[in-house]
Amino acid sequence: MTTAAAPRKAPGPGLRQRLGRATPYILLAPGILWLVFFFIVPSFQMFLTSVSTGSLMDGYKLTFSAHAYDTAFSQFGRQFANSIIFGGTATILTFLIGFPMAYTIAFRGGRYKNLLLFLVIAPFFTSFLIRTISWKILLGDAGPVLGPLKDLHLIPESLSILYTPIAVVAGITYNFLPFMVLPLYVALEKIDPKLIEAANDLYASGWGAFRKVTLPLALPGVFAGSMLTFIPAIGDWVNAELLGGTNTKMIGNVIQDRFVGQGDYPTAAALSFILMAAILVSVAVYARFLGTEQLTG
């Protein structure tokens, strides 16, 4: 009917649609600004420090020399190894202790779920430092753990736990346990019990159902929990400082001593970068290993 006029242009997106599309960016803006100002900018500055030379007394000059990385790689192999071994062991231990705890609370908690969760978090009401110092007393040579055992002659008098790797790993495990338990609990809580029922109906044994249904569904929790535990654990320095000896120093202690004790900022910055790189690589490998599709639920 109407004559074929010039083809009409499609109306452009209105203001409401534009706002709609911009919504994710607006919501992300605070987080991104935070990351930029408190992470990306300091990281660049730290990188520039790591390629500078000088001392606190004489000032630092940006010379783009790699001597700090040289020192970092050549002198601290043992401390890097300590960090990875202690952090890794502590993560595995928190998993072995935390998974049964989370499973019990999620599946068998019933009325007491909230109370049990509270008990898991309760130690956090005390300062991290105080709790670690209290472990120094607990693990002491004549303390409440070793003292009675020595009096009963069950262990030799000269046995020491304090200032050995065992004390450091124990301290890290204790301090990071809630970080493992809570994500595991959240993931296990979401599992529909009917799925396990269905598995049983299809002739799966108790252990088979666990292995084929529960565990894969809990993987996002396992990943989150192990990241929240492993990453801070390998950078930890409080436990090695208070509970460890000279041979159990971790990279965190070296960075702290170089930065605060010796004023050697370039080496400290270089060590921080190397640590960051090591963590990124480990996390990437781990994510690959677990299978990324499963991690996003």
Added chain:
Amino acid sequence: MFEENGTDRRIISRRRFLQGGAVAGFGAFLAACSGSSTATSAAPAASTAASIAIPTPPPITPGPTVAATPKVVTGPLHWAQWPAYIDLVGKAATAGAYSPGSSPTLEEFKKKYNVDVNYEEKIESNDGFFATIEPQLVAGAPTGWDMITVTDWLAAKIISKGWAEKIDQSNVPNCVANLRDPLRNQVWDPGNDYHYPWQSGMTGIGYDKTSLTKNKKPLPKSLADLWALPANKVTFLNEKRDTFGLGLLKLGKSADPATTTDADLQAVHDDIKPLVAKGLRFTGNEYLQDFAAKTTWAAMTWSGDLASSGSADQVWVAPTEGSMVWSDNMVMPKGATNIYTAELMMNFVYDPVIAAQIADYVYYVSPVNGAAAEIAKLDPPAATNPLLFPTAAVVAGQHNWQFLSDELETLLNQLYSDLSGT
């Protein structure tokens, strides 16, 4: 009509994410590059190029001449101190830690001058404490302290870099009159313009008799004995000059800064390294806690600590090979706000009666002439205590290894770093 294939345009696509990230990252890089003008601190103090063998004292960089401080008592006096270094009574004495109101000397001072004293036992080691004030000193900012008590080598460093406030000698007549002669005319501050000694002390071997006998180990009399004990029950000092000084004596090398060589230090390092592998630790004053918990059986310790804060079981001996001698000095860091009050405190503690009171508790060697006579009146057994009044034999074996050349100090730092694992 503009919905493409059903994809929800509100979800961030990968391209948008990468574009945004690149922009943010580039902006951050620009901000970082422009913002980080690498620190141009105060011009480095002119340090003499010391020859290797003979350390020359660093020249004192005097500050601009300031008008004499007005004689007005201001407070509170902020004093950074080591633990177990002033007389205590009551619960604090049993605990071995200062708490406000627990020191008779400080209480008398507060009453006499009507000013408060904020006495903090903040110093566990010279290096550790210096790290907390070095950034401010370098930047020329106040440190928050009016007076600090630091060992000879650190006092020398602070004074030579011009980081100490000058003392008005007319405000400290007691110090001028009563300072013991052996402590006068220090190479690094001959006129006592910037420091007055607080206490003198010795570094030697401290041990716990019960722990050693229970475990059938001999009581150490020499440094060789100390090296022979199980290393995980022994601690050395994180005060490098004391640890390496005693190490030199143990190997029979000279502990005179003018004649120590690089090879000597290397030898000491190699002598201590096997002990580290077996569990040796380096501590500051924390050894007091380790002794209390019986974790440590024997250690390199400072002479007065175990006597004042330890139990009767814990003993200090000067090793047969010799011991280290040093002084801790009262210095006012640059930027101190209550200089007159600090000078009054220095003057107050150089009164022989007060000095005797302090020495009788801390068991260190008082720098004040006349303290000996007062102690005899106050506490007769103390007048013959070898910690307060070392015997001639001990004095003959004392060495002062505080003041090192720059090169020796750099090597010392490197070797100690290698031993301590950081």
